[in-house]
Amino acid sequence: xxxxxxxxxxxPNYWSIRRHKLxxxxxxxxxxxETPSNEIPGFYEGLVEALPSLEGHYCSPGCRGGFLxxxxxxxxxxxxxxxxxxxxxxxxxxxxGFGRTRETATPGIFQVVIEYLNEEAxxxxxxxxxxxxxxxxxxxxxxxxxxxxxxxxxKDFWRDSSLxxxxxxxxxxxxxxGIPWMQLSARFLIQLGYGVNQKRMQATMTxxxxxxxxxxxxxxxxxxxxxxxxxxxxxxxxxINFLDDLEEAIEYVGGYPIVIKPLDGNHGRxxxxxxxxWEEAEAAYEAARQVSRSIIVERYYVGxxxxxxxxxxxVVAVAERVPAHVVGNGRSSIxxxxxxxxxxxxxxxxxxxxxxxxxxxxxxYQLLERQGYTxxxxxxxxxxxxxxxxxNLSTGGSAVDRTDEIHPENxxxxxxxxxxxxxxxxxxxxxxxxxxxxxxxxDGVIVEVNAAPGFRMHVAPSLGIPxxxxxxxxxxxxxxxxxxxxPILSVTGTNGKTTTTRLLAHxxxxxxxxxxxxxxxxxxxxxxxxxxxxxxxxxxxHVILQDPTVEVAVLESARGGILRSGLGFEAANVGxxxxxxxxxxxxxxxxxxxxxxxxxxxxxxxVFPDGYAVLNADDRRVAAMAQKTKxxxxxxxxxxxxxLVRQHIQKGGVAAIYxxxxxxxxxxxxxxxxxRAENIPLTMGGRAPFMIANALAxxxxxxxxxxxxxxxRAGLKTFRASVSQTPGRMNLFNLGNYHALVDYAHNPAxxxxxxxxxxxWNTGARIGxxxxxxxxxxxxxxxxxxxxxxxxxxxxxKEDDDTRGRLRGSASELITKGITQVKPDxxxxxxxxxxxxINKALDTAPDNGLVVILPESVNxxxxxxxxRGLVKEEIQQN
Ligand code: ATP
Ligand code: ATP
Ligand code: MG
Ligand code: MG
Numbered sequence: 065x066x067x068x069x070x071x072x073x074x075x076p077n078y079w080s081i082r083r084h085k086l087x088x089x090x091x092x093x094x095x096x097x098e099t100p101s102n103e104i105p106g107f108y109e110g111l112v113e114a115l116p117s118l119e120g121h122y123c124s125p126g127c128r129g130g131f132l133x134x135x136x137x138x139x140x141x142x143x144x145x146x147x148x149x150x151x152x153x154x155x156x157x158x159x160x161g162f163g164r165t166r167e168t169a170t171p172g173i174f175q176v177v178i179e180y181l182n183e184e185a186x187x188x189x190x191x192x193x194x195x196x197x198x199x200x201x202x203x204x205x206x207x208x209x210x211x212x213x214x215x216x217x218x219k220d221f222w223r224d225s226s227l228x229x230x231x232x233x234x235x236x237x238x239x240x241x242g243i244p245w246m247q248l249s250a251r252f253l254i255q256l257g258y259g260v261n262q263k264r265m266q267a268t269m270t271x272x273x274x275x276x277x278x279x280x281x282x283x284x285x286x287x288x289x290x291x292x293x294x295x296x297x298x299x300x301x302x303x304i305n306f307l308d309d310l311e312e313a314i315e316y317v318g319g320y321p322i323v324i325k326p327l328d329g330n331h332g333r334x335x336x337x338x339x340x341x342w343e344e345a346e347a348a349y350e351a352a353r354q355v356s357r358s359i360i361v362e363r364y365y366v367g368x369x370x371x372x373x374x375x376x377x378x379v380v381a382v383a384e385r386v387p388a389h390v391v392g393n394g395r396s397s398i399x400x401x402x403x404x405x406x407x408x409x410x411x412x413x414x415x416x417x418x419x420x421x422x423x424x425x426x427x428x429y430q431l432l433e434r435q436g437y438t439x440x441x442x443x444x445x446x447x448x449x450x451x452x453x454x455x456n457l458s459t460g461g462s463a464v465d466r467t468d469e470i471h472p473e474n475x476x477x478x479x480x481x482x483x484x485x486x487x488x489x490x491x492x493x494x495x496x497x498x499x500x501x502x503x504x505x506x507d508g509v510i511v512e513v514n515a516a517p518g519f520r521m522h523v524a525p526s527l528g529i530p531x532x533x534x535x536x537x538x539x540x541x542x543x544x545x546x547x548x549x550x551p552i553l554s555v556t557g558t559n560g561k562t563t564t565t566r567l568l569a570h571x572x573x574x575x576x577x578x579x580x581x582x583x584x585x586x587x588x589x590x591x592x593x594x595x596x597x598x599x600x601x602x603x604x605x606h607v608i609l610q611d612p613t614v615e616v617a618v619l620e621s622a623r624g625g626i627l628r629s630g631l632g633f634e635a636a637n638v639g640x641x642x643x644x645x646x647x648x649x650x651x652x653x654x655x656x657x658x659x660x661x662x663x664x665x666x667x668x669x670x671v672f673p674d675g676y677a678v679l680n681a682d683d684r685r686v687a688a689m690a691q692k693t694k695x696x697x698x699x700x701x702x703x704x705x706x707x708l709v710r711q712h713i714q715k716g717g718v719a720a721i722y723x724x725x726x727x728x729x730x731x732x733x734x735x736x737x738x739x740r741a742e743n744i745p746l747t748m749g750g751r752a753p754f755m756i757a758n759a760l761a762x763x764x765x766x767x768x769x770x771x772x773x774x775x776x777r778a779g780l781k782t783f784r785a786s787v788s789q790t791p792g793r794m795n796l797f798n799l800g801n802y803h804a805l806v807d808y809a810h811n812p813a814x815x816x817x818x819x820x821x822x823x824x825w826n827t828g829a830r831i832g833x834x835x836x837x838x839x840x841x842x843x844x845x846x847x848x849x850x851x852x853x854x855x856x857x858x859x860x861x862k863e864d865d866d867t868r869g870r871l872r873g874s875a876s877e878l879i880t881k882g883i884t885q886v887k888p889d890x891x892x893x894x895x896x897x898x899x900x901x902i903n904k905a906l907d908t909a910p911d912n913g914l915v916v917i918l919p920e921s922v923n924x925x926x927x928x929x930x931x932r933g934l935v936k937e938e939i940q941q942n
Contacts, residue, residue, distance in 0.1 A: 072629065076634065076635070077627075145197050149192070160181060181222070246610070252266050370499050386463070388452040388461050423460060464525060467529070473504075489517065492510055550614060566581070568618050572769075587607050594607060609633060640677075648660075678768070681700065681719070682701050700719065700757065727740075744783075748796065799934060833918065850886045858891045
């Protein structure tokens with residue numbers, strides 16, 4: 065077997081609207097193409113031995129063991145690879161269930177689709193599955209060591225990709241509330257929501273978190289001074305920079321026991337508490353010096369360690385943090401007890417799990433000594449033996465929820481203190497013997513205020529009720545269900561996408577909103593180009609959705625992007641499908657027009673249930689998408705007598721109709737006439753029917769988004785398809801005696817559309833300069849020839865400079881064949897070079913004639929025309 069290609073999908077796609085994370089592997093079965101699994105000796109046995117857990121796969125029989133039954137009875141290797149790839153991920157702790165396998169039009173080549181949670185793991189699992197299956201087919205087995213390594217690698221990918229417990233809690237809550245989120249390219253920065261309604265977070269800092277508050281909180285001494293001045297209880301202490309000052313400092317705080325810690329440390333680094341002798345104090349000073357230049361010396365307060373979490377002015381959770389410890393059982397040594405405790409699957413490395421493994425440090429031995437133990441002592445049953453002085457979770461501590469126990473006065477104090485420091489999210493470290501009594505009574509203190517506090521101890525305490533602290537953060541960032549989204553309108557179809565996208569963006573601008581839009585020409589925000597290029601894929605969509613100024617997104621969604629990586633958003637408010645016609649067939653395993661329709665249908669289906677699919681009623685494959693989408697449907701039609709649309713309106717639906725020369729919106733009993741086609745420049749005085757269709761689609765999409773008829777009208781009347789706005793799209797030039805039209809039509813349907821305009825040109829002869837990109841099918845060139853023969857009085861056939869792998873002369877020969885098939889006496893000639901062909905046409909253009917150029921390079925064609933001394937670029941014919 066050989067993997068020909070691996071693609072990673074990240075949004076609604078050809079295979080599934082709901083499952084966004086899919087790997088698509090194009091797999092050549094090679095020698096296994098003819099052999100189902102039952103004909104490979106020992107395959108079934110080898111597979112069961114390697115992966116007995118495949119028993120759990122139901123597959124088509126719909127019961128346990130269903131898939132293995134298929135293997136025994138005989139199924140193709142692509143299908144087996146799919147199940148193995150899913151199972152490998154499952155064994156590494158990633159729960160994935162979705163898979164599909166289809167044979168392509170090329171026999172023996174399959175598309176294997178598997179779900180993933182982590183991209184790298186998904187791709188790895190695909191490759192590993194092929195290796196495993198090949199090995200079993202060749203040798204009857206897959207070495208156990210290999211399999212173990214595969215699973216370990218997959219686990220590593222999964223672990224490395226995890227977001228950290230606090231961020232994880234936040235994005236989970238966002239998903240629960242239907243708030244979109246994405247990771248920005250700067251590590252750890254998370255975007256919640258879209259465009260102008262977005263909020264950003266990094267760990268538990270938000271874009272409401274002020275830099276002054278963070279800096280103050282990070283300076284423990286300044287924090288204490290501010291709090292002391294406000295009458296809040298803080299430890300008595302001082303800051304020193306030299307060992308020489310230590311003795312005096314100890315005296316100042318009232319003598320032993322004391323605490324020594326670095327001025328700007330965190331996570332318990334460099335801290336020693338409960339210091340009782342000068343030797344200990346000196347050692348502690350040195351330890352703190354490793355972390356910070358300045359050193360805090362404080363009185364040691366006896367009590368338990370609490371973390372009080374304040375979000376948006378309210379205490380939302382309280383946890384007691386218990387230092388790392390083991391409990392004696394009368395049999396095991398302390399070393400053995402630690403070993404045993406660390407076996408807990410909840411204990412991981414660093415912050416990646418609910419708890420962290422216990423590790424011993426310098427203070428641990430000191431602490432053991434004080435308790436009268438060594439690592440080899442066997443503590444009596446039930447005795448607690450502390451291993452760390454501080455309770456940070458990251459040093460193996462655990463957490464007990466105390467949210468319901470905190471005294472109201474402490475609650476008030478905590479909220480006031482956080483306000484004084486000036487943080488939207490803060491964690492207070494409070495040492496007191498009993499949090500359910502006021503701090504002042506217990507001689508409790510606020511040790512410090514943390515910016516960006518971890519959520520782990522609150523969302524997953526070792527004991528007590530987990531608290532939804534992320535919910536409080538979402539309430540703050542998106543109050544009163546304020547929308548986190550902006551309207552997304554996505555446009556697809558075989559022809560007219562860019563034109564319709566631009567027009568729709570222009571209509572939306574009439575509402576005064578900042579519109580971001582993407583097209584094959586580039587990405588735009590408002591009036592400005594952000595980036596030129598073919599920007600119809602998900603990355604470009606993200607540029608718009610991540611932009612904090614954008615209020616509305618209009619996104620051209622072309623087949624390439626959907627096929628390669630899926631849509632760049634989960635659902636649109638409006639999905640527009642203009643038409644489906646033969647184009648690019650045979651590329652990317654989309655071989656039939658039905659498959660192409662299924663691909664375009666993604667745009668109609670990935671729409672919110674309360675949104676709209678705007679569909680072309682005159683194109684049966686597009687109209688049929690109404691059955692597949694869960695959204696509302698709105699139709700547009702050039703045919704005022706359309707039966708489909710009549711029934712749709714009768715049932716209360718909305719539609720845009722071209723009737724009696726008007727573009728109109730019809731809803732219920734009412735017809736809202738927007739404007740006469742001839743007053744809409746884009747339609748070239750009403751002579752370009754396909755442009756009327758595009759305008760209907762754009763008007764309808766705006767209408768269902770509550771843009772007013774007046775605004776739609778204003779948009780339609782002021783949108784000009786000039787060269788600068790839409791180069792290569794029906795650009796008409798007046799050269800005095802004759803006209804020239806440059807258009808980038810490049811498939812039969814768009815030639816047809818263009819023809820409908822050219823046929824309306826009845827003042828003089830019509831000359832065509834035609835050709836097409838070399839990667840189209842032979843029959844497409846023949847069709848082009850046939851259509852050209854039908855439309856033009858004289859034809860010059862040319863070829864592109866870049867033949868895209870086609871033999872020079874082949875395209876022109878096929879076009880010529882088409883021409884003569886339809887009109888044996890047609891007048892034509894072949895001039896291979898595009899520049900020469902265009903010049904010949906312009907040189908010989910008759911009075912009042914029209915030269916239509918379908919160029920490879922739009923810019924070059926326009927330059928050649930302008931060299932002739934342009935009278936004017938016409939955008940409107942009346
Ligand atoms: P983290 O980043 O986890 O909040 P940190 O490194 O910022 O920790 P502190 O919060 O200042 O350090 O101290 C860590 C812990 O040490 C406190 O939560 C508390 O349990 C203990 N501690 C610190 N200062 C004192 C003190 N003066 N008296 C008693 N215990 C203290
Ligand atoms: P691409 O796939 O290159 O991005 P597109 O779908 O974005 O194309 P446009 O750039 O808007 O399409 O238009 C390209 C050409 O297609 C136009 O110049 C015109 O000849 C033709 N065309 C535009 N709209 C339609 C339509 N509704 N039906 C058929 N042809 C059309
Ligand atoms: Mg702290
Ligand atoms: Mg386009």
